Amino acid sequence: MATADAAWPDHGGETGEMLRAPGFEAQALGPVADWPDALRQAIDLMLASPQRAFITWGPDYVFFYNDLILNAYRDENRRIFGRSYRESWPKVWSEVGRYFEQAYRGEAVLRPGLHVQSMRGNGEKIDIRVDLSMTPIRGADGTVLGIFGISADRTEHYETEERAAAALAALEEKSRTLEIVNQAGRAITGELNTERVAQKAVDAGVALSGAQFGAFFYNVRNAAGESYTLYAIAGVPRSEFEKFPMPRNTQVFAPTFEGTGVVRVDDITQDPRYGHNAPHKGMPEGHLPVRAYLAVPVKTPAGEVIGGLFYGHSTPGVFGAAAEASLVSLAGQAALALDNARLFQAAEREILHRGAAEAELTRLNDQLETRVAEAVAEREAVFAALQQAQKMETIGKLTGGVAHDFNNLLQVISGNLQLLARDVQGQEKAERRVANALAGVQRGSKLASQLLAFGRRQPLEPRVLNVGKFLVGMEDMLRRALGEAIGIEVITSGGLWNCQADPTQLENAILNLAINARDAMEGTGNLTIEAANASLDDDYTDGLEGVPAGQYVMLAVTDTGSGIAPELIEQVFEPFFSTKPEGHGSGLGLSMVYGFVKQSGGHVKIYSEIGQGTTVKLYLPRVRKREEVLVASHETVPMRGGTETILVAEDDPDVQATVVELLTELGYTVLRANDAQSALSVIESGVAIDLLFTDVVMPGTLKSPELARLARARLPELAVLFTSGYTENAIVHDGRLDAGVDLLSKPYSREQLAKKVRAVIEARGKKK
Numbered sequence: 001m002a003t004a005d006a007a008w009p010d011h012g013g014e015t016g017e018m019l020r021a022p023g024f025e026a027q028a029l030g031p032v033a034d035w036p037d038a039l040r041q042a043i044d045l046m047l048a049s050p051q052r053a054f055i056t057w058g059p060d061y062v063f064f065y066n067d068l069i070l071n072a073y074r075d076e077n078r079r080i081f082g083r084s085y086r087e088s089w090p091k092v093w094s095e096v097g098r099y100f101e102q103a104y105r106g107e108a109v110l111r112p113g114l115h116v117q118s119m120r121g122n123g124e125k126i127d128i129r130v131d132l133s134m135t136p137i138r139g140a141d142g143t144v145l146g147i148f149g150i151s152a153d154r155t156e157h158y159e160t161e162e163r164a165a166a167a168l169a170a171l172e173e174k175s176r177t178l179e180i181v182n183q184a185g186r187a188i189t190g191e192l193n194t195e196r197v198a199q200k201a202v203d204a205g206v207a208l209s210g211a212q213f214g215a216f217f218y219n220v221r222n223a224a225g226e227s228y229t230l231y232a233i234a235g236v237p238r239s240e241f242e243k244f245p246m247p248r249n250t251q252v253f254a255p256t257f258e259g260t261g262v263v264r265v266d267d268i269t270q271d272p273r274y275g276h277n278a279p280h281k282g283m284p285e286g287h288l289p290v291r292a293y294l295a296v297p298v299k300t301p302a303g304e305v306i307g308g309l310f311y312g313h314s315t316p317g318v319f320g321a322a323a324e325a326s327l328v329s330l331a332g333q334a335a336l337a338l339d340n341a342r343l344f345q346a347a348e349r350e351i352l353h354r355g356a357a358e359a360e361l362t363r364l365n366d367q368l369e370t371r372v373a374e375a376v377a378e379r380e381a382v383f384a385a386l387q388q389a390q391k392m393e394t395i396g397k398l399t400g401g402v403a404h405d406f407n408n409l410l411q412v413i414s415g416n417l418q419l420l421a422r423d424v425q426g427q428e429k430a431e432r433r434v435a436n437a438l439a440g441v442q443r444g445s446k447l448a449s450q451l452l453a454f455g456r457r458q459p460l461e462p463r464v465l466n467v468g469k470f471l472v473g474m475e476d477m478l479r480r481a482l483g484e485a486i487g488i489e490v491i492t493s494g495g496l497w498n499c500q501a502d503p504t505q506l507e508n509a510i511l512n513l514a515i516n517a518r519d520a521m522e523g524t525g526n527l528t529i530e531a532a533n534a535s536l537d538d539d540y541t542d543g544l545e546g547v548p549a550g551q552y553v554m555l556a557v558t559d560t561g562s563g564i565a566p567e568l569i570e571q572v573f574e575p576f577f578s579t580k581p582e583g584h585g586s587g588l589g590l591s592m593v594y595g596f597v598k599q600s601g602g603h604v605k606i607y608s609e610i611g612q613g614t615t616v617k618l619y620l621p622r623v624r625k626r627e628e629v630l631v632a633s634h635e636t637v638p639m640r641g642g643t644e645t646i647l648v649a650e651d652d653p654d655v656q657a658t659v660v661e662l663l664t665e666l667g668y669t670v671l672r673a674n675d676a677q678s679a680l681s682v683i684e685s686g687v688a689i690d691l692l693f694t695d696v697v698m699p700g701t702l703k704s705p706e707l708a709r710l711a712r713a714r715l716p717e718l719a720v721l722f723t724s725g726y727t728e729n730a731i732v733h734d735g736r737l738d739a740g741v742d743l744l745s746k747p748y749s750r751e752q753l754a755k756k757v758r759a760v761i762e763a764r765g766k767k768k
Helices: 013-020 037-048 074-080 090-104 155-189 194-209 321-353 355-423 428-454 467-482 503-520 566-571 589-599 653-665 676-684 704-714 750-767
Strands: 053-057 062-065 109-119 125-138 144-153 213-218 229-234 263-265 292-299 305-313 463-465 486-492 498-501 525-536 550-559 603-609 613-623 645-649 669-673 691-695 719-724 743-745
Touching (some): 037 062, 090 109, 090 125, 194 213, 194 321, 305 321, 463 467, 498 550, 525 613, 566 603, 589 603, 653 691, 653 750, 691 750, 743 750
Parallel strands (some): 645 669
Antiparallel strands (some): 053 144, 213 305, 292 305
């Protein structure tokens, strides 16, 4: 038993005060002075934890927790703190008790996204998502004494994911709907037969709305002025309607045939307008089982009601607002097509009787040819944009695969050259050759990086920036890079919006444009860099692939150089294309700028006149967030080694051998693994590890991000550093490096490795 200590615990905030309170006793444990040392030590760890930590003790699962959980249970503390969790929260225990029992049997528990629903004592509902992890607390003889657990509230995270999934599903449904409407529009626009127009419209409406059956009734009454002519039907044979009388101008049908509005009813049999007309008082016996009902007038632009589109379903409530909106759009296209078809057919009939109608027919044909030509031109433009997008995607995949293997090769060469440099110190000729070889490695690395940028495959770390301030910070660097013969003017508008971009890549893009401008001006001229707010409207963005209308921050770089010929403008962003003389450029500078801006959700536009100069405009989407303070990178960390233990997970034996030797020379104790599963086995062996240094892309079923997650679950204080020549989608999503991920891109130098490893290890220490 522990000796009585009125000052214990000497930390822990409000929870610590509860434990120190005179007379505090825990269920089945008694006064604090009687508690075993193992329990007191475990509570010390729990109180010091920066996470939502708790402990249960003994088979009664006596429940203790730190201040981070106390806020959630503040109104319940007297009932549950130091009391049996199982007895205090029987409803919650029914959902999570099996996990506590699993941990008390000696098994580690990791249950991400656990959905807990219950009710507090005051009647307040509990509905949260938590990432629950529990580790058995064992005595000296191995007996499980209690459980140490972490309950991270991830409700907002999982709800955000669910909302995003729902939004994506809605977007996909809208895209599907739009495609059907567009297909129907294209199908019926050039159709000159009214029956075929009506049939295609009805079929498209069934696909759009999910109806079981649909029909188009032409607005022509009989001699009695009551019925309407059926022109098309879908979902059932035409004979199903022919045995019944045509619809009449009743309260249900009147809004459609008179063109006064759309009728959408969840259950037509319950609608007050239904069932008032003799002889059937509703649908005749044997009629199709219509419950959900949706009818839309088909009106020409001049306001003439040609007829109506009618859809039904045997299940009530099938048709929603989205279906209504889609059918209204479809009805407009059908009205235009029917109107055109009727005009054409009338002209045909007129030609049979009067030759004078020939001129009118020619005019109609000319109009039709114009529409067809416009449609063909539109399809060709869409096809060209699709080809360009597919080409970009293909190049991106190719560059990704090449970059991974190429950067691994460069890493082996670079690492061994750096090791060799230490062996030949003092040998001038050998040192010079090694330096030349390392310079070649750097050029190869830059080439791979530019290819990844063009293919939109580089891992971005976007920050909220004010471009005006960013340009001011670059001004000195630009003057040094361009020389005194180039005049530089930076212009920024007042009230400049913020945008979101990777600062390093934005700096590279601006520097690339400035150097290109310098070369175009042959070393002498004026360079103007301007930042301003800009709005791109629908008229501007309609013909652009992947550029939505909206507000942007525009950054323009203008030179007074020789300009670019009009026939070359469309080629300047293609990789390896250059207007410079042979040997004076890689042709990847503008390609990199293009890929970076597109990957950032933006748009690039170039204007040029021969003999006048060139302007390149970058448009980056506006964000309504506060500007972020740019934190100094690991480059500011001094280059030094350490004595910590590092586990290297790398499947390429040559790369592994090189990095192990580099880290060993820096003083670290290095363990190695050939894949993620082997690395996990090392971690589970219990050996002390300070840093996991793992390649992103390795063979095997266990992937590196999952390895990192499992490793941190077992070693919460473990630092993780990823490395790769190309990350694919493992730790990069939507072109952006995942939050909280540290990445060292291959190939890296000994100095970059030393600084990054030191920075990641020291950052771990600051989080403790």
